[in-house]
Amino acid sequence: MIISGILSPAFLKVRNILNIFWQTSYVGIIAIGATFVMIAGGIDLSVGSMVALLGAFAIEVVNKLGDNFLSVLVAILATYGLSVLLGLATGITVTKGKVPAFVVTLGGMAIYRSLVLNFANGGVYMSMSQKYSSIGMSFVLGIPFPMLIFILYATIAHIILSGTKLGRYVFAVGANETSAYYSAIKVDWVRIWTYVISGVSVTTSAILLSSMMGSVSSSSTGNGFELDAIAAAVIGGTSLNGGKGSIIGTFFGALILGVINNMLVMLNVAVYLQGTVKGLIIIGAVFLQNLSRE
């Protein structure tokens, strides 16, 4: 932060910091869901495409039902419903079907993207609803709505992970699946629930993002979100081997990632090279985790 402040005075302006927070919210919310999946020893690569699919779905439902409060509500509920189904399907395929999570969600990544591309014919879903678009652009007490949801979402997730039976089981299953099973924990269902939580997180993000933008691009919305979400969790101390991690860690991991992204822009690093930096950060974070374990 200090370094970027010196390098680029624009960085420290309140407005810029608020912007970073705001920009980070979308990936941050998804990263919170990913944290559950990863602590339970899984991985979810499908979140980026899922953002596009669910965002497009929400817009389409509102467009069909008309521009009023009720149709927006129905659209949001229907999108959450769809994501719960997708999460269940992923979780059941991984656990009961014994297909590795990497494969199932890699497949999901391709499937969701191709579906949204197909329905949009490669183009863009535009929202025709003022009501819907007002969600993502609203401010509460001068704070951008997405940012508020991010903080609220992280707080609830933290309580679930550290204060409930499900949260404890998520850690137990990720730390040692066999011991958890012998301890009479319904291991499969714990893992299925983590994919549902991931899906719900994606919905939350997709609604905020698509309403803010007023549109979803079938080809580019959500691209690379899976990388950012995993990076945020890993930077925050979540182990790719499962059993370790925290929501607070992921929250700050996401913010750090946001700061780095912002710095790269301010310092005029070529857009194309930003992926290189992120890739190196993930690899470096895991490397450091391994070092500290020894």
Next chain:
Amino acid sequence: MDEFILETKGISRDFSGVRVLHSVDSSFKRGIIYGIVGENGAGKSTLMKIISGFLQPTEGKIIVDGKETNLNPLKAKALGIVLIPQELNLVDSLRVYENIFLGNEISGKILLRKKEMIERSRELIERFNLVISPLRMLSELSPAEKQLVEIIKAISKNARLLIMDEPTSTLSEREVENLFNLIKRMKGEGITVIFISHRLKEVKEIAEEIIVLRDGRKVFQGPAKDLSEREIAEMMVGRKLSEMYPEKPKPKENVVFKVEDFSSVDGKVKDANFEVHEGEILGFYGLVGSGRTELMETIIGIRKKLRGKIIFKGEELSINSPWEAKDRGIVYLPEDRKSAGIIEILESYKNTTLMNLEKHIQLLLKKSSEVSTFNSYVDWFSIKVRSPYQIAKTLSGGNQQKVVISKLVETGAKLFIFDEPTRGVDVNAKRQIYRIMRDLIDKINATFIVVSSDLPEIIGISNRVYVMRSGRIVAELQEKEISEKNLIYHATGV
């Protein structure tokens, strides 16, 4: 040639500032079998890792063939010093000969010379009168056979000093005998063997010289034949042993648990019939692979049942999963603590409360309630732990096992199925675990089924014993009939 193949002079070792080995002098002659004994944490493994180059000493010298040497794993290997760890270094998905030559492959310019490796493997195997085909997949072998493959692998690298860490912990009596024959043949070829075990009877049987470690210090090195098991055990714990086993419980008349015509889908358990009285410790003995563990896993719902009835407290139960068993008051202590019992990277108290979190929920999980439950077990079971938040991995084996037992007791279960409850646990912790079992019978009206390969244990604690062979229960021994001879007779069928 120097008389000693290896000597240590004043070896000390610190781990993060804590001294775990204190100036150990030891010496190993050619072609002699050494037994190293000590409680868990006495420094056996650390000393062996230093001798085989995997750890560097903080102070002191290692002398190999009369020359002071700085060892690392590669150099140790080149000098013929080979360590066979407790968890074997073999690859399940490779064949026997591929494992033997793993990292040591014979190859031509480009391709591996498979025929030559198979032939060499066969020679090695035959040289030690073993019958294992070099072409079999490792995954098809029994734990005992895998052990033998690991030894053959060591010999193929021209081992001169072979260190075996707890090689017998998963073996049955007869397999141990096979292993001992192999060790004696190696001795005949001039190989020095260092044998680490918790089973004093075995150490006394095979070792010519015994080294006793206690709290990181060598307290004895000398000929084995002058010592009794009791004397060795007393040196290990540093005080007189009161009796190892508590008085046997007095079971009630009523049958609390009954299994009828029980078979598993995979055929590992066939037509099992047995019953347990309330407050009884019922032993199950048999060789590895005789179906004891499989029978218990079928009862608890981990393995699929083909047919049969379970009757608990007069009620017929249908159990298809560990959670159904738990709800009915039946819990299982798995034989493999590390992979199925303890959760190593969780804090100790979280292990204890894992199976009954409901007790600690007041809207949310209440940490203070969990910790106080854990602390009550620290007192009751004498668990040695720095704090409830200590990561379970850093506890000794015995303390880990006590934590796992506390987790099971927390469920409020009345029937405890313990599979190898004292495996890899030191003498003191063993005694404590037997006393905990007795205590549970007296205080919470518990009943125990104990599967064990440890003969003295089975004899020492059981009211009755069923013996299994090839998936069937072949004998029921009443208290007076339980003897080493009877158990082995029924288990082997000879």
